[in-house]
Amino acid sequence: MSSAGHSKFLRPLCTLLFGVAVLLFFGLAYPHHLHYQEQYQLFLFDRAYVWEIVRLPGGVADLLGRFCTQFFLFAWVGALIIGALLSAVQLLTLQLVCWGRLYGLSFVPSLLLWLFLLDENALLGGIWAVLLTLLASWGFSRLPNGWLRRILLLCAIPVLYWMVGPVCVLFFLLQAPRPKRATWWYYGVFVLLAAMLVILSYCLPVPAERLWLGIHYHRYPTVVPVLLWVAALSVFVLTLTARACHRWVCAPCHFIVTPLSFLLVAIGMGCLVWNTSNFKAEKVMRFDFMARHQQWNRILATIKAEKPKNQIGVTVQNLALAKRGLLADHLFDYHQNGIAGLLPDVERDATSPLPTAEAFYQLGMISVAQRTVFEAQEAILDFQKSARCYKRLAQTNLILGSYEVARKYLKALQKTHFYRDWANETLPLLGNEEAIAQHPEYGHLRKWGYDEDFYFSDHVTPEMLESLYFNHPDNSLAYEYLRAYYLLTGDRERYARLLLHTSMTR
Amino acid sequence: MKRISYILLGLIGLMGCKGTVGDAIQETVLPQIYPDYLGVTIPVNIAPLCFSMADEDALRIDAVVTDSHGHRLHSQGRESVNFNLHDWHTLLSQNRGDSLSVTVSAKYADGWHTYRPFPLYVSPDSIDPWLCYRLIEPGYEVWSKMGIYERNLSSFDEHPLIENTQFEGCVNCHSFNRGNPADMSLHIRGPHGATLLRHAGGSLIAFDTKTDQTLGFCVYPYWHPSGRYIAYSTNATSQLFHSADASRIEVFDTASDLQVYDVERNELLLSPLVKQDSVYETFPVFSPDGCSLYFCAARALPEGSHQLDAIHYDLCRIGFDPATGTFGSCIDTLVHASSQQQSVSFPRPSYDGRFLCYTLSDYGQFSIWHHEADLYLLDLSTGESRPMTEANSDDTESFHNWSANSRWLVFSSRRDDGLFTRPYFCHIDAKGEVSKAFMLPQRNPRRFYRNRFLSFNVPEFIIGPTRFNGHKASRIINDDSRKDFGVRKESSF
Structure with missing residues (x-):
């Protein structure tokens, strides 16, 4: 077989x-980063939702990114997509x-x-932006040179800008004419692009710098996604290099060169990926994931193997111990952050706040859980909503009897793909007091709720736990937390009481 | 030929979809529609009152609006009726001061049902053409996306004045002088905190309203009719949350004072009478003649006390001399709500000086989180108050404002679902007769209000579009240079 045949x-x-390496990495080593991404968006199959996204520059890439991110609920599917x-x-490059x-x-x-x-706040819309730009560049490279191409280029720039955002500058760079050819039209397009952005900065409700650097490539509005830009511009720099060394690069060579150059880059960059990965964050996200899905036994198995020290890990560890009735007896077998490790x-x-909110919810502190989840959702920096939070807010409103508010959340979840069935199952419960009372989760949580109103703020007091337990001694979770609270604060008198x-009530 | 047949079949199919109500079952009851527009009084220039059936079982809805002159307006839809904007306005202008009859039919699984017609009363009093409000999630302390928006009340057009995507922070306390956007005040909170002022249609100026002689930033603005002064309160505000109550949040002051800002002299005017440590003074508003300042006042709680249900605000008045910028020497109590263990908030006098509308709740001043809060109307000529039963509901009624002609009131209500605030309107005639309130019209109200997870906050009438340049404003906000408020103290202070 010839060298060309081998290359093919x-x-x-x-x-x-x-592709398999990426799949295995995100599927095995980084799955909870994908779950983390999924929980900070609410993808709706709804015209108004789609319009809100695509009406801004970069909206199509953003929409495709969000569409794909909803599948991150299942990490392997997310890994496959990435x-x-x-x-x-790579193929387009x-x-x-x-x-x-x-x-x-x-x-x-x-x-x-x-x-x-690797950054949990990097959004998939950025990847789609680069991909669509490369796709457009590839399509244009197949067009013959001439006026038609120039006119199409003129039209393509604003359309592409609207679809993918400022990363489309890569498309413009890749269309750079060869030296010695007429370039006035090319610079004309550049002026057009710049003028368009200046005009847009007066029309769109976003700061001008974000029109130049990207509206929604990263969750943090003030962060410039440097790596995304480096990746996009690397395409231009590398193609320029390959063109500059065209004779040497494309000269016939031994077939081993292809896999060798791949291996060199793969090993070099692979090491970089591995070293840059934030496995510490991955572990924290795993605890949050397990708490979200109430995998108490898995949490207990995990903490046996490795005792968490961070706040989220300890909160989830204590919740799982309490759920299995082990908290007070095994409290000091594990790392504790004082009372902040119980209910921070x-x-x-x-x-x-989300794992803490899970503990509030499980304890029956529904109003506290509701406030905590609501605030967490409001704190999402790119102003997206969260399917996880919507689901929990529907539950808290249902338990508290705010049925019309719960209905609002459930109706929104009906427009999602992965939460629709749950919403459909939950809607008939609204207003059905008997069904709620008999429900395995909502029934006892409603019963355990506070009987007397009091004010609370950011800090959980022992009185809040006492009220839960002494009014409902069957709330074993409150009992575990209360004992743990006294043990951690060294309040022997109250512990004995x-x-x-x-002993008197049981 | 074949193609023509297909087109004809398609057209017939489409016509079949529309359906006719000729063979409908005649019901003797009134229809249950959402929003409830049955028997409401509407201004002649309001946008079409589109509606759905209240239940979600209806497959189609059909409405015919007729008048006594034989005019007819028809609409049919799957979810909601959607009247033609031009035809609607024509019909309303033909029936100014008259009534319309609306016949609603709904198609259910068993066929069409036609309900007893209900009336709509077209008031000869027009409403201010625009409404300005803040849209924000009804949350606790953290905020997400929000903005100030203006809505054309004759159509469904809504657009933002400014959104917090343009700067880091929160925007609130928009205020206009009797609905005239030439005088405008807007407050920004967060790292770029400022009060933006526009006076007599001039350019926007960003102020730092915090001085060393006042409690903090100026809030709750109200323009003097002359445009020269703005009444403000300064409030040390805190929040606590309910553990087992239908009301989620308690917003309360631990201290508050009043002051008036002289726009021309850039001076805050202070008076010891409205700056007492033992009294919480808040929500100042000028009387229509500009010679008095109405406000709410409550005896302060002992320091550290959280007995919030013991805070009861009365409605008070103090004189104000616009010529000299001086306060009167005594405070009158107009509504002694504290004696009834009740609390007044948001006093708003009608611009013709006849009435004053306020919110009454069990305690405190942030009545939007009180489900029992209702609107009351004080007759300023007799001093008598009465609940606005026709406009009130079982749920919260709170912030409100008068139209420039003092015939319409817009107010916030949570009657829809108990949490998300919606704007409602009611007509108040010269005798103080209040009409049934109606919700801000939307093209498809159920879909619109269900999909919008935002509260309409501080609805204010405006007599024209604000012509507010959000981009310029955001540049001013992000620039961080602020003009300081000066302070002039009264001699006796």
Whole structure:
């Protein structure tokens, strides 16, 4: 087989290997980052929702990103999607120039995008933006030179800008005419693009700098997604390099060069990916995931293998211990953060309050849980809503008897793909007091709720736990938490009184 | 030929979808529609009152609006009726001061049902053409996306003045001088905190309203009719949350005072009478003649006390001399709500000086979180108050404002679902007769209000579009340079 024949066979294999590597990484090593992403959006199959997204520059890429992110509920599906997208970016990069001996470099943009996705706040819309830009560039490269191409370019720039946002500048760069050719029209397009952005900055309700750097490539509105830009611009720089060294690059070479260059880049960038990965965050996210899905036994197995020390891990660990009636007896077998490890004060962010809210909910502190979840959702920095929070808010409103508010959340969840069935099952419960009373979860949570109203704020007091337990001694979770609270604060007197009360009532 | 046949079949199919109500079952009861527009009084220039059946079992809905002159307006839809905007306005203008009859039919699984017609009364009094409000999630302390919006009341057009996507922070306390957007005040909270003022249609200026002689930033603005002064309160506000009560949140002041800002001299005017440590003074509003300041006042709680249900605000009045910018020497109590263990908030006098509308709740001043809160109307000529039963509901009625002609009142109500605030309108005639309230019309109200997870906050009438340049405003906000408020103290202070 000739060198070209080997390359034809080896190149798809390399792409496949790359895609599988991405799949395995996100599926095995980084699955909870994907769950984390999924919980901070609410993808609705609704015209108004779609319009809200696509009416802004970059909206189509953003919409596709959000659409794909909903599948991150299942990490392996999410990993498959990311693998496919990054492989597609590599394949499109490969089409732009003759890579020859530098074949391995065609993986660099994809690997940089992989690096970008290691950040839990990097959004998939950014990947779609690069992919769509490359797709448009590839389509344009097949057009013959001439007026038609120039006119289409003129039209494509604003359309592409609206679809993918400022990353489309890559498309513009890739269309750069060869030296010695007429370039006035090319710079004309550049002026047009700049003028368009200046005009848009007066029309759209977003700061001007975000029109230039991207509205929704990253969850933090003030963060410039540097890695995404490096990945996008690397395509231009690398193709320019390959073009500059065209004779040497495309000269016939031994077939081993293709896999060798791939291996070099793959190993180099692979090490970078591995070292940049935030496995510490992954562990924290795993605890949050397990709490969200109430996997108490899995949490107990996890903490046996590795005792958590961070706030979320300890909160979830204590909740799982309490759910299995082990908290007070085994409290000091595990790391504790004082009473902050039981029910931490509510912070103003979107992440740390959610496991605490789970504990509030399980304890029957429904109003407290409701406030905590609501605030967490409001704190999502890109103003998205959360399917996880909507579901919980529907539940808290149902338990508290605010049926019309619960209906509102449930009706919204009916427009999702993955929460629709649950919403359909829950809607008939609204107003049906008997069905709620008999419900295995809502029935006892409603019963355990506070009988007397009092004011609360960010800090949970022992009186709040006492009220739960002494009014409903069958609330074993409150009993566990109350005992743990006294043990952690060293309040022997109250601890003894609690044990006495329990021995008398049980 | 074949193609023509297909087109004809398609057209017939489409016509079949529309359906006719000729063979409908005649019901003797009134229809249950959402929003409840049965027997409401509407202004001649209001947008079409589109509606759905209250239940969600209806497959189609059909409505015919007729008048005594034989005019007829028809609409049919799957979810909601949607009257033609032009035809609606024509019909209303032909029936100014008259009534219309609406016949509703709904198609259910067993066929069409036609209900007893209900009337709509077209008031000869027009309503201010625009409404300005803040849209925000009815949350606790953290905020997500929000903005100030204006809505054309004759159509369904809504657009933002400014949104917090343009800067980091929160926007609130929009205020206009009798609905005239030439005088405008807007408050920004957060890292770029400021009060934006526009006076007599001039340019926007960002102020730092905090001074070393006042409690904090100026809030709850109200313009003097001359446009020269703005009454403000400064409030040390806190929040607590209910553990087992239908009301979720308690917003309360631990201290509050009043002051008036002289726009021309850039001076805050203070008076010891409205700056007492033992009294919480809040919600200042000028009387229509500009010679008095109405406000709410409550005896302050002992420091550290959280007995919030013991805070009861009365409606008070103090004189104000616009010529010299000086306060009167005594405070009158107009509504002694505290004696009834009740509390007044949001006093708003009608611009013709006849009435004053206020909210009455069991305690405190932030009545939007009180389900028992209702609107009351004080007759300023007799001093008598009465509940606005015709407009009130079982749920919260709170913030409100008068139209420029003092014939319409817009108010916030949570009657829809107990949480999300919606704007409602009612007519109040010269004798103080209040009509049944109706909700802000939307093209498809059920879909609109169900999909919108935002409260309409502080609805204010405006007599024209604000012509507010949000981009310029956001640049001013992000610029962070602020003009300081000066302070002029009264001699006796």
